[in-house]
């Protein structure tokens with residue numbers, strides 16, 4: 218069924234859908250062959266095209282390349298940092314040399330992802346399902362649908378669905394949807410205690426965490442590390458910011474826990490449209506400032522920008538100025554610093570993981586930003602080859618491109634794959 222024949226349910230904003238459709242059609246306009254040229258190892262990581270005179274020129278990635286890059290590079294960054302998450306910088310140097318971890322290999326990380334990537338995938342899946350619901354029945358608040366997705370993640374962490382699903386498990390022995398059939402997700406990878414506890418509290422029958430009714434006072438980085446996919450939800454960057462905050466507040470009640478997530482979603486949203494990171498940060502500042510409790514995040518971001526002006530600093534200095542990334546505002550600041558001080562995706566990821574702190578989360582957040590800026594072609598092929606669950610991550614992201622693209626599927630198989638509730 219073509220989209221024009223689709224009957225929009227009452228309550229669905231046709232105007233909203235039209236805007237998203239136009240936006241995505243524009244960004245998908247660059248021919249595929251121009252998007253798969255090898256990267257120029259020089260000044261930038263954009264694929265190289267040829268003009269009519271045979272001259273090379275950099276082809277900025279399309280929206281689709283950037284979305285794929287955002288999710289995949291986030292997973293790569295997570296995996297690069299995973300084995301050094303709890304190591305101080307001098308120990309990292311002793312084990313991996315002066316440069317620290319520079320890739321996957323027998324002596325270093327092997328491509329295994331952690332809870333950061335798992336939860337990012339469930340954010341993305343939840344948003345796809347919320348969007349399916351909005352198209353076929355009634356537009357509504359996407360936050361409960363994302364909560365439902367996080368309860369499914371909790372189930373993958375070893376809790377029976379009857380204990381993990383809360384209200385969503387009523388009358389259902391098992392959770393539904395395609396992502397739950399990917400058995401590789403059923404693995405515990407040092408899941409954040411804050412997330413697990415908050416989701417269990419909800420499953421036990423308590424109200425959902427929100428900014429108005431904080432579930433705790435945590436500002437751990439478990440909110441920001443999973444927030445990047447929220448950028449896809451709307452063409453309106455402020456809607457994205459607010460949804461980033463609300464979905465993080467399901468598990469993190471301190472403003473720095475959810476405003477870091479909102480800020481990341483906002484920055485990714487800007488990068489996906491081709492805006493430079495400094496311009497994205499400039500646009501974010503007045504938005505962030507309007508929210509209560511923004512001071513810590515704003516201060517860390519400001520420090521990250523100032524530090525990047527100085528250039529590359531030691532891992533020790535990074536920790537002194539920006540912290541270890543265990544909390545939301547620090548994780549975002551370290552990722553932003555790593556982006557601003559480099560001009561390629563691999564370099565940004567190396568800077569983002571080699572410090573004394575939460576290396577997998579800072580790598581994950583930096584990867585989200587770097588992938589959105591440079592596109593999927595900028596990720597070294599051997600890194601992608603070794604990335605755990607790459608087929609699952611790629612399939613889910615391609616499904617998101619379809620769902621948020623100009624002609625989202627409407628067949629029964631799609632509705633089984635992404636039940637809209």
Ligand SMILES: [Mg+2]
Nearest residue numbers: 331332333577
């Ligand atoms: Mg982790």
